[in-house]
Amino acid sequence: MNLFLSQIAAIVWKDFVTELKTRELFSAMFIFALLVMLIFIFSVNLSIVKASEVGPGILWVAFLFSGTLGLNRSFVLEKENGCLMGLMLVPADRTVIYFGKLISNFVFLTIMELFILPLFMIFFNIDLIEHLLPLLLVIFLGTLGFCALGTLLSSLASNLKTREIMLPILLYPLLVPIVIGVVRMTGQILAGEPLSEMMNWIGLTASFDIIYIGVSIMTIDHILEE
């Protein structure tokens, strides 16, 4: 068990060092999320539509689009110079690669989201501070589900000829349930409803996370096999 955890930690640490050295991914994700928000602000008239009604949707679209950038990078980066082959040659279980990538994708995306939230608050004039804890729980559940399925499909898409195109096409339809769930919950939280009002949605997203992490553990061996 200890070995398993330290192997995962090694992969996460490797991803962080690469990111700190290159600083390619994080800035790109952040700017892209900001741009997505701006484009949506221009496309809806905020003087007619209530900001708290369109805000949650725009926030999550920004998260998912920029998260897809991160997912695309995560395995393609390993493809260059045959690093993925090196990772697979390591005498470790294939789930280690999955969990390592899952955690680093999750942490990058969460950091990016924490940077975007204050800007969202300013642009939409919505006070997030009083609802911060339930909001963070929803962001945690949504991001985890996105990364669980996204890491699996990104490992799959990285071996295709048209990987940048195929990843969103494969990923977005499968994410529909979780997107509906988190946008609904974020809207309800911003309207001041307590978490106990939306237990069905929390159950749905949490079971989505658990089932897809489980499916990934079972199928990752068949994807990372060469």
Next chain:
Amino acid sequence: MSPDVVEEKEEESNALVWLTGFALLAAMIAIFIYVPTERKEGLIQRIMYFHVPCAWLSFFAFFVVFICSILFLWKKDREWDIYAHASAEIGVVFCSLVLITGPIWARPVWGAWWVWDARLTSTLILWIIYVSYLMLRAQSDAGSMRARYAAVLGIVGFLNIPFIHFSVLWWRTFHPQSKVITNEGIGKGMDPSMLATLGISLCAFTLLYFLLMGERVRQEKLKDEIDRLKREKLYSS
């Protein structure tokens, strides 16, 4: 394969062709001549006898994809990959028919081609998932990689169905309630003649599924055989 076996197989598939043909003919007669016109909705209601069987067939086909994908990852046998592929193609075709016949019915009855109702939305998402499944197959070269990736997507996609179902159900719903299986028991919500017609139509479409499946699997196997022969000749000469 010896000639005897081939002949026997052909006889079997001929029987299925005739059976499916008769069933479809019976379904047509039942739909257009036998069953009375519905009082409120009028003639357009008859499209239901196509719509519901198509929906049943496509869901059944996607379920077969799921089962064959699991069996493929377990046994690693090309046979299951062929079945999953054929079933996904048939499923997408009939799911498209559901999405086409639905709006044709909805326009006069609801007054709109499309509403964002739970069942419409989930059928649309399902259609997109399996179109992306077929795209994944088209994007990768033939071989074990394509089969493994498609199998993973076949499993992941089918497991998504309950989540889609509940999320869009809690989102909103206006689809006509199911009339065949209601709280009062099976078949109480409908006239017996309508129920019989729907039953015949369902049987005919199920037979059609097996017929199409057999043909598509045979095609794919022939393709494999041609590839094998080509390689053999190429390297031996």
